[in-house]
Amino acid sequence: MRTWLTDRFDRTVPLIGAPMAGVGGGRLAAAISRAGALGMIGVAASAPAQWITEQAAVAAGSGLPYGIGLMAWALPGNPEQFDAVLAARPALVSVSFGPYDRYVGPLREAGITVVTQAGTTDEARAAEQAGVDAVVARGGEGGGHGRNDVATLPLLEGVLDAVRIPVLAAGGLATGRGLAAVLAAGAEGAWAGTAFMACQEATVSAAALERILAADETSTAYGRVFDVAQRLGWPPEYGGRALRNAFFDQWEGREEELDDEAVAVLAQARADEDFDLAYxxxxxxxxxxxxxxxxxxxxAGFATAEAFLRRRL
Known part of the structure; x- marks a missing residue:
């Protein structure tokens, strides 16, 4: 399964472990890269530069390529994050969700491959114009943050027709069947996060792991409830997909009513790992x-894509 992705980073599986803030640190990134894909570190908006430096050292310890994911909207308020990433020199950096154009040039000048996530075909066209090396077509099925405007497959088809740069597919991909599907459509690889959430190398508590393993494909909901309740500065077009719970159900459609009491309730739930309320x-x-x-x-499960592709030839 040779693609732009495998050739660019000398990988054997055309797969990137998506950057998941709070879940994917240097240990998970290194494990994914050792397995033949490319692992990434997810940087939270409030993460200090020192944390990035420490996690990058862990990922780099494998001697294999890895990546780091940044939130563009958060960088103006925490510019040290970008400096730490430049100093770490990962093979790949994703800058998404906000004005990312200004960061593309410095990263490429440092010899770092740059990608951004796009939730519409217009966003993918803008990414190509901004000079990124590749674009991630992220459908609304995806976990964490992004647009919910278009599903993965129609988005991927539209983006592949619209741009000339390499395209990676993201959103609801968790198995070799999914990887085979997007490769057959023309993607250079898959971008998957949720598939790695229960991994031994992920930073997930026992209480959260129990909820993840008990969930099914109908267990998630998309919206801005958790962002508003944390007073985070996410651009409103980028909501989040999370496991549905009582807190989300209580406040969905009433985000403007989330007051200080609700903010405190969510903060306490996070501290207590009460996932009836926390996200x-x-x-x-x-x-x-x-x-x-x-x-x-x-x-290894994703690598079975090769067998699925051969079976259909």
Missing amino acids: IYASQAVGMVRERRPAADVV
Whole structure:
């Protein structure tokens, strides 16, 4: 399965472990890369530069390529994050969700491959014009943050027709079947996060893991409830997909009414790991995450895409 992705980073599986803030640190990134894909570190908006430096050192310890994902909207308020990423020199950096154009040039000048996530075909065209090396077509099925405007397959088809740069597919991909599907459509690889959430190398508590393993494909909901309740500065067009719970149901459609009391309730729930109220971001593929296992096993599952593709030739 040779693609732009495997050739660019000397990988054996055309797969990127998506950057998941709070879940994917240097240990998970290194494990994914050791298994033949390319692992990424997810940087939270409030993460200090020192944390990035420490996690990058862990990922780099494998001696293999890895990536780092940044939130463009958060960088003006925490510019040290970008400096730390430049100093770390990962093979790949994703800058998404906000004005990212200004960061593309410095990253490429440093010899770093740059991608951004696009939730519409117009966003993908803009990414190509901004000079990124590749674009991630992220459908609304995806976990965590992004647009909910277009599903993965129609988005991927539209983006492949619209741009000349390499395209990666994201949103609800968790198995070799999904990877085979997007490769057959013309993508250079898959971008998957939720598939790795239950991995032994992920930073997930026992209480959160229990909820993840019990979830099915209908267990998620998309919206801005959790962002508003945390007073985060996410651009409104980028909501989040998480496991549906009582807090989300209570406040969905009433986000403007989220007061200081509700903010305190969510903060306490996070501290207590009370996931009837606190959030766990996940994609619609969460129902295919059924057991705790090493990241290498998840990558091996994606690698079965080759057999699916051969079977259909």
